[in-house]
Amino acid sequence: MSAKHPVRDPSRADAVYAQLKRDISEFRWLPGDRFTEMEVCDRHQVSRTPVRQALFRLQQEGFVDVHFRSGWEVKPFDFETFDHLYDLRIVIETTAVQRLCQPDAHAVDLRVLAEQARIWMVDEHARCTDRACVAQWDEAFHMDLVQASGNPEMQRVHREITERIRSVRRLDFTLQDRIQATYVEHARILQAVLTQQADAVKALLTAHIQTSQSQVRNITLHQIQQARRLTAD
Template identity: 30%
Template sequence: MRASDKAYAMLREDIVEWRLPPGTVLGEVEQSQRLGVSRTPLREALARLTADGLTAPHNGRGVVVTPISPETVLALFELRQALECQAASLAAVRGRPEIFRGLRSDFQEAAARLDADPGEDPARRGYYALVARLDAGIDEAAANPYLAQALVNVRLHLARVRRLAKDNPARLRETAGEHATIAAAIASGDPALAAAATKVHLHKSLEHFTTVNHP
């Protein structure tokens, strides 16, 4: 792995996991020493993070981790709805039903595990891995590389927002059911139903974020 790729991957993970929270200034000298890379590959990594929207230039001294506000989350969900509803619709037309029937069953089992082990990290990790499988399955079935690439950036920001949303076991169980419904709708081959199921899930997710952060 190139030094710039290594630095980019490490910094991106630190930002998404909130080890580098919004407002953190990433100076070239400090970060090159911390990551063990020279300043040239570090600059390349910082430029990529800025292109992703995770950082922004800061007074000529490196970059700063971008903030997350209710307004930016709303804008993100507006874009997410347009992209994910379209992807689900295309997947319903182009995808293999048996794949999504299997995913529906997996989400039903995940909901049961979350019921049995509320708040347990293994159940949560398994659930998020399953969500990633559904995302990958929809991307592959939709068979639109431009749409898939647009979703990559949206999901990157969503991973950071998820930490802010303070997911709880009750909400995770709800989302497991919502994802099972999306998978079933795609498996049915009905594009309108798949888009509608996705829209309901996104509405509830945004509502949860708003409630948690603005009680």
């Protein structure tokens, strides 16, 4: 094969992408840090092609920026955009649950919520304490609420928001009391949906998302400050 058409190695690009995303999400690389493609190549012992593929993917997702002649930069954390995404998330999710509480909700496929009830409406001793597991279940819970509403366009936009906030949203589960609170709040939301209490479920869901938003913001600021202190030392 001609050198002008190198073989694409998606497995290497995916591996570099996953590791870089972890480094950024876990603040091993801080907002504003600059680096070159060759530095990433040396660190991961791979060629420039998979590194470039990984970086362009991260650029599309809003994690990094490229600067002409001066390499790449970890994008500064944009709290304004973060708040806007959470505002939009509240609009979509509260609209979805209100649809589930309408008199004709029997026509909507509510079976997707049965599994969520089995996860969240459990006794305290049966609750999972693994933060990675709970983070995945939490994401699925909110996506299933939107899915059950039966609007594919709402699902599409909500999925895009979920992708964009995933790296910071998971920080909410670094504290065990937030895991326990999530179980309680999810159970109350499900109960309100199943009993078609439209006003109650809207209020419960809004408060739940806003509390998580505030916690994640505080944890993000704390972790960035802590990482900068460690770097300085």
